[in-house]
Amino acid sequence: MTGNHKDKSITRRRALAVTGGTVAAGGLAVAGYRAAFADTATTTAEEATTASASASESSGCMTLMSSVTEGPYYLDGALVRKDITEGKSGVPLTLRLTVVDATDGCTPVKGAAVEIWHCDAWGYYSGYTTANPGGSAPAESEDGSTADDDTYLRGYQIAGANRVVKFETIFPGWYTPRTCHIHLKVHTGGQKEDGTYEGGKVNYTGQLFFDDTIAEEIFTLEPYSKHSGSYTTLDDDMVYDGGGASSGLLTLAAVHKKDPSKGYKGFLTVAVDPDAENTGAGSGGGRGTPPGDAPSGAPGDAPGGTPSASASS
Secondary structure, three states: OEOOOOOHHHHOOOOEEOOOOOOOOOOEEEEOOOOOOOOOOOOOHHHHHHHHHHHHHHHOOOEEEOOOOOOOOOOOOOEEOOEOOOOOOOOEEEEEEEEEEOOOOOEEOOOOEEEEEOOOOOOOOOOOOOOOOOOEOOOHHHHOOOOOOOOOOEEEEEOOOOOEEEEEEEOOOOOOOOOOEEEEEEEEEEEEEOOEEEEEEEEEEEEEEOOHHHHHHHOOOOOHHHOEOOOEOHHHOOOOOOOHHHHOEOEEEEOOOOOHHHOEEEEEEEEEOOOOOOOOOOHHHOOOOOOOOOOOOOOOOOOOOOOOOOOOO
16 A cells, blocks of 8 residues: 655645634534444434434534545536436445534534535546546446446435435545545535536535545455555545544445445535535645646546646545
8 A cells, every 4th residue: 555645735634623613614514423234234214314413413513624625527517416326337335414504503504415526446537537547447438337428426416404415326446646535515505407506605625535444345346456556545645634534534334244345335424614615626725736646647638627636636
């Protein structure tokens, strides 16, 4: 595992403690939840949601994390949908995110839209399929799926009264020099229109992370194992700052403990300031200078790329 990409001065944002109930602009409060799952995964979705919400409320939503970079692979106009796989192969991942208002006692943020995007099992992003993920991987076109190269593994979900959004996706792969992660934005004030989310503002831009032990086990399975090379662990990642759930580390529960290929459920409570605005883009979004081993063909060479974006994010 590589330790050659640790540059925490570029994009890292340290977790802050809130006092007096004050929430900084652009801030995020996150709390993981812990629940025991039987091998047959009999825990219900309602129980999981309740446990997640309770964990957030017991923490008082008092942990903030600054926005981090949206990265070079963002595309505007993702579809509002729960299943974002489009036939991409990989270990199933059900992602449940609970959205609450950190400025109002962790009350539900009804209508909040959570947008996520991440790479496929070999490290490729839709819209940027010519960008080399590093190491040795098959061409993205060799995965045999019917996925749309501009939309796979991207989507929005809008929170209802239960403040929960749910995505059906796959466990992300990796690309040099980053650890396994999912990007997200939290939007408020917009609305669904023609299958996409329009208007409003971005309250938070961040990333979700995965336990190294679980990720490394997943990467021994097909199709992940066809991507060889040096995987960056959490400790050596340039964005993750070691803060656990407060830094975006998901709580993961195996669908079947003895068979990781059956998939995982991931949980996190996200508390936002609905009045804040932070897109994570531009010089204020935490972007830095790309390292020497950043993926070749990365933005802005790729279609729709942003020339100023770092391929490391």
